[in-house]
Amino acid sequence: MSHYHEPVMLKEVLAFVPAFTEPKESLLFLDLTFGGGGHSRAILQNMPERAALWAFDQDSDAAMQAKQITDPRFRFFQANFRFFGQFLEAQAQEGADFILADLGVSSHQFDTPERGFSFRFPQEPLDMRMNRQAPLSAADILNNYSAEELQRVLSWYGEVKNARTLAKSILAARSVRPLRTVADLNAVIEKHAPRHKAQQYFAKVYQAIRIEVNDEMGALREMLKQAAKYLRPGGRIVVISYHSLEDRLVKHFFATGSFRGQEPPRDLYGNLLTPLQPVTRKALGPSEEEIRRNPRARSAKLRVAERIT
Known part of the structure; x- marks a missing residue:
C-alpha cells in the first residue's frame, strides 16, 4: 500500500455514498478503479454490513494489492471497467447501489519506471499500458501511426497546439531508427517544447499517447453507459477526473444521458430521458x-x- 498514492478526495467520496436508512438485503457497491485499494478499504469500513463491495482493475499490480483484503464482503475482478456490466450479468446481479471511478493513471503506475508512463525515466521502454497483457504499446503507436493519426492523437487527447509539426518530427526520427525508449521520445519532444512551459508540454504529449494506448476515452464512454443502465434507483455514481477531456465528457453525460455529437434520448413527447441527475451543480475539487498533502490531487474534479428512474 505504501507505494500507492493516498486515495484522492476520500472524505468527499464517502460523503456521497447514499445513506440507505432501510438497507435492502443485497446492497452492491462498485469500486471500478481499485489501484492500491485506498478507496475500497474506506468504503468497506463505512458501508452497511449487508452490503458487498466489488472492485475492478486491469492492472496486475492492483490485483496483488487486492489479495491483501480479507473482508468476506469484498471481491476483486482483474478487468477493465468498460466490462463491469458483463460481470454483473454473469453473477446474476441486477444492479449496483454505488459506483466509484477514479480515472487516469495511478501514482504507482506513474512512479514505476519500467511502465513508461513518465518522461522522468529516460532509459525505460515506451510502454504505457495499464494492462500489461494488452497488445498495443506506446512504441507501437509512435512507430506505426501515420502523421495524420499522430496529429489526431496529440491534438485531441493532449490539446497540443503544434501537433502537426510534432507528428512530422516523430516520423522523421523513426525513419532513422525506431523510437524504443523514453529518451528517444524526449529527444523529439524537446525540440518543440516552449522554453518556459517545457514540463507542461511534455506532460500533454505523454498524456495524449497514454490515452490512445489504453483507449481511455472509449472505455469511459462505455463505463458511463453501463452505469446509467445498472445503477438502481437512488443509487449514485462518483467520478473523479484529472483533465478537461474526461470532465467535459462526464459533465455532459450526467446532464443529458448522451455524448456530444449524439442525439440525446427522448420520450414520445420529446422530453429528455435522462436516467442520471447531477447531485452537485459544479465539479468539486480537493x-x-x-x-x-498530495500535490497530484490538485487537478482532480x-x-x-444519482439514478432517478
Whole structure:
C-alpha cells in the first residue's frame, strides 16, 4: 500500500455514498478503479454490513494489492471497467447501489519506471499500458501511426497546439531508427517544447499517447453507459477526473444521458430521458489541505450523479 498514492478526495467520496436508512438485503457497491485499494478499504469500513463491495482493475499490480483484503464482503475482478456490466450479468446481479471511478493513471503506475508512463525515466521502454497483457504499446503507436493519426492523437487527447509539426518530427526520427525508449521520445519532444512551459508540454504529449494506448476515452464512454443502465434507483455514481477531456465528457453525460455529437434520448413527447441527475451543480475539487498533502490531487474534479428512474 505504501507505494500507492493516498486515495484522492476520500472524505468527499464517502460523503456521497447514499445513506440507505432501510438497507435492502443485497446492497452492491462498485469500486471500478481499485489501484492500491485506498478507496475500497474506506468504503468497506463505512458501508452497511449487508452490503458487498466489488472492485475492478486491469492492472496486475492492483490485483496483488487486492489479495491483501480479507473482508468476506469484498471481491476483486482483474478487468477493465468498460466490462463491469458483463460481470454483473454473469453473477446474476441486477444492479449496483454505488459506483466509484477514479480515472487516469495511478501514482504507482506513474512512479514505476519500467511502465513508461513518465518522461522522468529516460532509459525505460515506451510502454504505457495499464494492462500489461494488452497488445498495443506506446512504441507501437509512435512507430506505426501515420502523421495524420499522430496529429489526431496529440491534438485531441493532449490539446497540443503544434501537433502537426510534432507528428512530422516523430516520423522523421523513426525513419532513422525506431523510437524504443523514453529518451528517444524526449529527444523529439524537446525540440518543440516552449522554453518556459517545457514540463507542461511534455506532460500533454505523454498524456495524449497514454490515452490512445489504453483507449481511455472509449472505455469511459462505455463505463458511463453501463452505469446509467445498472445503477438502481437512488443509487449514485462518483467520478473523479484529472483533465478537461474526461470532465467535459462526464459533465455532459450526467446532464443529458448522451455524448456530444449524439442525439440525446427522448420520450414520445420529446422530453429528455435522462436516467442520471447531477447531485452537485459544479465539479468539486480537493481541499487546500489535501493539495498540500498530495500535490497530484490538485487537478482532480469530482462529479456525482444519482439514478432517478
